[in-house]
Amino acid sequence: MPLYELKNIAHQYNGHLALSIDHWVLESGRITGLSGPNGSGKSTLLKLLGFVERPTSGQIFLNGRKTVPFDAVVRETVALLPQATFLLKRSVYHNVEYGLRLRGLSRLTDNRVREAMSLVGLDFDHFAHRPWYALSGGEAHRVALAARLALRPKVLLLDEPTTSVDAASAQHIKSATLYAHQQWGSSVVIVSHEHQWLHEISHEILYLFQGKLLGSGHRTLLFGPWLPADDRKVYMLLIGEQRFEAPHPPPEAIHQVAAIAAIDLSILPHDNVMVPAPGRLQGTLTSMSLERITGRIHATVGMGSVVFHVVVPPEIFNRGGFTPGSAVWISYQPDDVVWY
Amino acid sequence: MDFLFQGFLQAFKLLLTGDPETYSAVAATVTVSSYAMAVSLLMGIPLGFALGHFRFPGRRAVRLVVDTMLSLPTVFVGLMVYALISRQGPLGQMGLLFTLPGIAIGQTLLALPVVIALGATTVESMDANLRTMLISLGAGRRQLLLGILWEARHGLVEAGLTAYGRVMTEVGIAMMVGGNIKWHTRTITTAIALETSKGMFAMGIALGMVLLLIAFFTTSAASLIKRK
Numbered sequence: 124m125p126l127y128e129l130k131n132i133a134h135q136y137n138g139h140l141a142l143s144i145d146h147w148v149l150e151s152g153r154i155t156g157l158s159g160p161n162g163s164g165k166s167t168l169l170k171l172l173g174f175v176e177r178p179t180s181g182q183i184f185l186n187g188r189k190t191v192p193f194d195a196v197v198r199e200t201v202a203l204l205p206q207a208t209f210l211l212k213r214s215v216y217h218n219v220e221y222g223l224r225l226r227g228l229s230r231l232t233d234n235r236v237r238e239a240m241s242l243v244g245l246d247f248d249h250f251a252h253r254p255w256y257a258l259s260g261g262e263a264h265r266v267a268l269a270a271r272l273a274l275r276p277k278v279l280l281l282d283e284p285t286t287s288v289d290a291a292s293a294q295h296i297k298s299a300t301l302y303a304h305q306q307w308g309s310s311v312v313i314v315s316h317e318h319q320w321l322h323e324i325s326h327e328i329l330y331l332f333q334g335k336l337l338g339s340g341h342r343t344l345l346f347g348p349w350l351p352a353d354d355r356k357v358y359m360l361l362i363g364e365q366r367f368e369a370p371h372p373p374p375e376a377i378h379q380v381a382a383i384a385a386i387d388l389s390i391l392p393h394d395n396v397m398v399p400a401p402g403r404l405q406g407t408l409t410s411m412s413l414e415r416i417t418g419r420i421h422a423t424v425g426m427g428s429v430v431f432h433v434v435v436p437p438e439i440f441n442r443g444g445f446t447p448g449s450a451v452w453i454s455y456q457p458d459d460v461v462w463y
Numbered sequence: 464m465d466f467l468f469q470g471f472l473q474a475f476k477l478l479l480t481g482d483p484e485t486y487s488a489v490a491a492t493v494t495v496s497s498y499a500m501a502v503s504l505l506m507g508i509p510l511g512f513a514l515g516h517f518r519f520p521g522r523r524a525v526r527l528v529v530d531t532m533l534s535l536p537t538v539f540v541g542l543m544v545y546a547l548i549s550r551q552g553p554l555g556q557m558g559l560l561f562t563l564p565g566i567a568i569g570q571t572l573l574a575l576p577v578v579i580a581l582g583a584t585t586v587e588s589m590d591a592n593l594r595t596m597l598i599s600l601g602a603g604r605r606q607l608l609l610g611i612l613w614e615a616r617h618g619l620v621e622a623g624l625t626a627y628g629r630v631m632t633e634v635g636i637a638m639m640v641g642g643n644i645k646w647h648t649r650t651i652t653t654a655i656a657l658e659t660s661k662g663m664f665a666m667g668i669a670l671g672m673v674l675l676l677i678a679f680f681t682t683s684a685a686s687l688i689k690r691k
Contacts, residue, residue: 175598193604203599209592211614222600270600 124187126151126278126310127172132181134167142167142334144181151186154304154311156321158341159331165314166206166282168331172312173203173280198226202276206283206314208264215240215258216251219269226274239273240266242302244295261292268296272303279303281313285320293317300324318432319412322421332382333463341385341421341432345369349379356457361404362427368401369460380463385432387459390422391452392444403454406431408447420445424453470668477669484645484654489673492650495563495637496630499570503578503626508619511582512612526583532576541639544569548640561642566650569636574626581625585618586611620685627681631674 127149134142142164149155149172157165170176171183174192182189190197202222210218219236223229237247243265250262258266264284271279281300285293297320303309315321318341321328330337332344345367349357358366359381369381393405406424414421420435422445431453435445445451477485514526546552548559548568559565589611597610612619634652641648643657651674658666 170595173599175595192598198601198603201599202601203595205592205595205599207592209590209596211596225597225603225606226601267596274601 124151125149125184126186128184128187129171130182130184132171132178132183134164134171134176134181135179140334142171142178144168144336147336149310149312151310152308153326154300154313154324156325156328157312157314157331158316158318158321158328159337160344162333163331164334165331167334169203169280169282169312169314170205172278173201175203175205200276201278201280202271202274203280204268204271204282204284206286208260208267210255210258210263210266212255214252214254215245215266218255218266219273222270222274228274235273235275236269239269242272242295242299243269244291244298245269261288264288265292265295268299272299275303275307276309277307279309279311281311281315283314283316285315285317297324318421318423319410322412322414324415326416332380337382337461338384340434342382343385343388343429343431345381345383345429347379347381349381361429363405365404365426366401367404367429368457369462370457372462382461382463383431383455383459384461385421385434387455388431388433389454390424390433390435390439390445391454392442393450393452402457403452404431405450405452408445408449408451410447411435411445424451466664467668470665471672473665474669474672477666478673485670485673487646488649488651488654488670489677491563491641491648492631492652492674493677495566495570495641495650496627498564498567499574499630500623500627502567502571503574503630504623507575507578507622507626508582508612511579511619511622512586512608512615514579515583515586516608516611526580529576529580529583533580535573535576537573537633537635538639539635540569540572541636544572544636544640560640561644561648563641563648566637566641566648569640570630570633573633573636574630577626577629578622581622582615582619585615585622588618589615616688620688624682624685628678631678 125148129144129147132142132144133140157168159165171178174190174197177192184190185196185200188196211221216236219239220232223232223235240247240250245262245265268284284296284300288296300311300313301324304311313321313325327339328341329339330342332342345359347359349359349372352358352368355371356368357371358368361367372379404426406426408422409425409430410423412421418437420437420440422433422435424431424433433453514522514529544565545560548554548557548565559568593611593614594607597607602610632652634656637650637653638656641650641653643649643653651670655667655670658670
């Protein structure tokens, strides 16, 4: 039985469609990353999964049962950490134990608070009685996460948990997230722009754009300007007079944003003898990260202001020649380009 | 200026010697203001919360009416209540004219819009993230409402204090509805008005000081609540 099933979901803010999902299933016991540009609907989706908001239309099933905000099953199962840190005007201890009291778990309070604070790297003796206003931004965010971890939730939803915190706080948050999944079997959904972490931790990364789920894996979005080329094609000019060619956008592509999935791009080291050609581009390898679950390498290739996301299969990577900063080729089939 | 000094001296004398007329006015004031505030808070806090928290059709119109009622002149309220409870009025048979409950009705009408309007403003100004935080930690509907109310408690206490200030200092309602009857419906403010009209400034100042003392104790009690 899937953890979540969303059917015909549409969610609007003041008449603006923020999210539209016809059908989506999320399996239990996995870590799922949500990626996409700002305004793509990631946080909205997370709020709906956390039952903080009710969708404008459509149905959400949790563990096979149609569920709405304030249902008992939600209160016992799901914990959401919003992007904006909000603490009650109380001590750290009382902030962390607040959720336990709400859920009628007061008898567990002391042990759970100690455990949760330890998981996020906050020393109990130093921080427990510190008031909310005596915390740094990173500490406050860790307290907020500790309040969720104290509940040992079956579903943990994290919205940009490592944004605007320092490296040490981010590391504690990442470790605590992994601990929740490994020790308690929590299903975790993470919205983050930190691609490397998402690749390291997630079983699957879903990409959203303009309120729609585009599917699994990263996309490179190209916003133009688009110029006419031969043979009913258009192109976007990249650094070094290179052309990213794509089929002519269909009339229904309102914004004329082209996207190509990371899986549809091939990569080769620059020492391979190749010449520029349509569907073949030269750039600089800017980063590489391991997709821990699949064993594949996720690479980014920069071409001026455009960064292409590429998946490198292990057999290609093992041939060598891939070091950040080195020149590489990427190639694609123009037919794989999708318009929005 | 001598009468000012004499007034302060007499104030202490009246209070320390337990002057029965003064204490009668104090008792009448505390009684009517307590009735008025009890009803205003019991009705006003839930209504103010609802107005600030929920979105419903006509909400802006309701808000406009409540805000307008903040400027209600006390003599106008006195007139309306007088018309209602006088012998020819719809509530005339209840015998409320020239009684303390009659004054309390008028003062409730004065305080209620203050509690509702300031309460709604307090709830509206609460951080939207508070709601998200409470739900995301597992709050039920009742816990959500209570949680927001608790976090808004400072603003709600302020709303109550502001309303209390209006009630304590008004003259028009107490004069028109109560009739300023000695030993019966004479409040501190109506007594001040009477003593001043008789040229007894010292007595007026003494009663004014009593009013200030009551306000001081009330505010001190409220600040204790806010500190928790």
